Each structure stands twice: as C-alpha cells, then as structure tokens.
Amino acid sequence: MYLVVLTVHVLALTIFVGTALIIDLRFLGVFMGYVPTSVVLARLLPWSLRGFFLMMISGLLMFYASPVDKYNNLFFQAKITMLLLAAVNIWLFLKTEYSTITEWDQKTLPPIRVRLVGGAALTLWAAIIAAGRLIPYQQYWFN
Amino acid sequence: MSLLEICHSLEYLPVLIEMRSSPWIFPIIAILHLFGLVIIGGAVVVGDLHLLSYRLTPQLVDRIAHDMERLLIAGLLVMVITGVPLFMCFATKYYYLTPFWVKLSSLILVIIFTFTIRRNALTRYRENPVVKKMIALTSLSLWTSVALSGRLIGFP
Numbered sequence: 001m002y003l004v005v006l007t008v009h010v011l012a013l014t015i016f017v018g019t020a021l022i023i024d025l026r027f028l029g030v031f032m033g034y035v036p037t038s039v040v041l042a043r044l045l046p047w048s049l050r051g052f053f054l055m056m057i058s059g060l061l062m063f064y065a066s067p068v069d070k071y072n073n074l075f076f077q078a079k080i081t082m083l084l085l086a087a088v089n090i091w092l093f094l095k096t097e098y099s100t101i102t103e104w105d106q107k108t109l110p111p112i113r114v115r116l117v118g119g120a121a122l123t124l125w126a127a128i129i130a131a132g133r134l135i136p137y138q139q140y141w142f143n
Numbered sequence: 144m145s146l147l148e149i150c151h152s153l154e155y156l157p158v159l160i161e162m163r164s165s166p167w168i169f170p171i172i173a174i175l176h177l178f179g180l181v182i183i184g185g186a187v188v189v190g191d192l193h194l195l196s197y198r199l200t201p202q203l204v205d206r207i208a209h210d211m212e213r214l215l216i217a218g219l220l221v222m223v224i225t226g227v228p229l230f231m232c233f234a235t236k237y238y239y240l241t242p243f244w245v246k247l248s249s250l251i252l253v254i255i256f257t258f259t260i261r262r263n264a265l266t267r268y269r270e271n272p273v274v275k276k277m278i279a280l281t282s283l284s285l286w287t288s289v290a291l292s293g294r295l296i297g298f299p
Contacts, residue, residue, distance in 0.1 A: 022185045
C-alpha cells in the first residue's frame, strides 16, 4: 500500500513540478517567449494545481504512515519549510506582479521582479525534490 | 562473456567501488536523476495534452512542439547520464530485478515512439483526433511505466 502511495506521489510530483517548470522558465523569459505569459498560466496552472493536490494527498498519507519519524526527520522538516516558502513566493507574485500582467504579458522578457519569482520558484522546487529524495538517508547519515 | 559477467565487472570498477563507499555521491546522482524525470514530465504533459485537444495555443504548434522536444531531450540526457552510474553501482542486483528490465524496455519503447509516431502526430494538423488521443494515451502509459518501474527498483 505504501509503495502504491509513494508511486502516486512521484507521478503527481512529475506533473506538478514538470508544468511549474515550464511556467517558471516562461517567467524567466528563457522558454516559449513567443507565447503570452497569461496563456501559459491559464493552460498549465490548472494541471500544476491538480498535480499539487494529488501530491499533497499522497504526501499526507505517507506522513500518516509514520508521523513521528517524519516529524523528526531533518530533510522532511526542510522540505515542508521550503514548501511554505514556495507558497509565500506564489502569494507575493499574485499580490504584486500578477495585477499588472497586461503590461508585460506579451513581452519575451518579463520584468525583473517576475524573473526573480521564477528563479526563486525553480530553486525551491529543486530543493524540495532534493530534500524529499534524501528523507530515507537521515537514518544513514545522522542516526 | 555473459551479460551477468559484464554487470559484475561494471559493478567492481574502481570508480564504482568509490561511489558505493561514499555516503553522498549515490543520493546526489539519484536526485539529479529525479530532476531529469521532472523535466521530461513537463514536456510530455504539455505535448500529450496538446494531442488530447487541450492545446497551449491553437497557433505556433510547430514551434511549441519543437521547444517541448528540446526540453524532452534535455530531460532524457539528464536521466540517461545519471541513470548509467546508478545502474552500474548495483548492476548485478539490477540484473535480477524484473522492474529494472521493465523500466529499460519501456524507456526504449517510449523513446522510439516519441521520436517517430508521436512527433509526426504533434505537427500533423489533419490527423484523426481519435488517433491523436490514442497516441497521447500510449505515450502517457509508457512514461508512467518508466516512472513506476523505476520507483519499484528501490523496493526489491
């Protein structure tokens, strides 16, 4: 059962971060600059969110399987902290730059603050994946 | 020399012995391997959604297909470059693991499928929509098989 949930978690992560990667690369202005940012967001964000919710549900089930171990795991703690930071990053974008999207929507290179959001998001997704993959290594490295 | 003997000799190359004895080289390569899968995931999802009639934009299809293919190749390169040392590290063990052979077969099949049938379908406007959907579902199933069997390798 745990293996099934873990597999779903990895597949959900692939959909979530895979689509978020394309959105963030568009924010950075290095990928698909010829497609308006609003179009990329409108078409990919729903899939990113679907992947995210599936990832959260499977993640909560895995946490529920061994809550104390996970709670005490340094990599798990780092992963959750970075997830919260990623949420703050998205919230800041929605509160600030998103309200002016009509001004930079068609631009190949979005404003510097949007690029910073994209860069921060990419760094955080990479760190979240790394921390998640390292969760089993706490036992080998620290215990 | 049998395949098993080749696996055995690969596993005991000095560099692989070094890699196994290090507490951090294997996990770092495994993380990079996962990055490769995620990059592939983005490119595959966008391409297959397009075939399922959920287009990013009705225009610029050729350009988007080309960019998604570039992203897919980048992900594949990361996955293969990191996958080879991960395999070599425990080659003898993997030789006996069914999920490893399932993953390898699915990967070879999906690469051939992606760069032949799927590539043509992505840029062919008059293709039957039902055929396009079948191609997208085949692609998604094969990639799921790669990810799923890859995950099972960690649970012998």
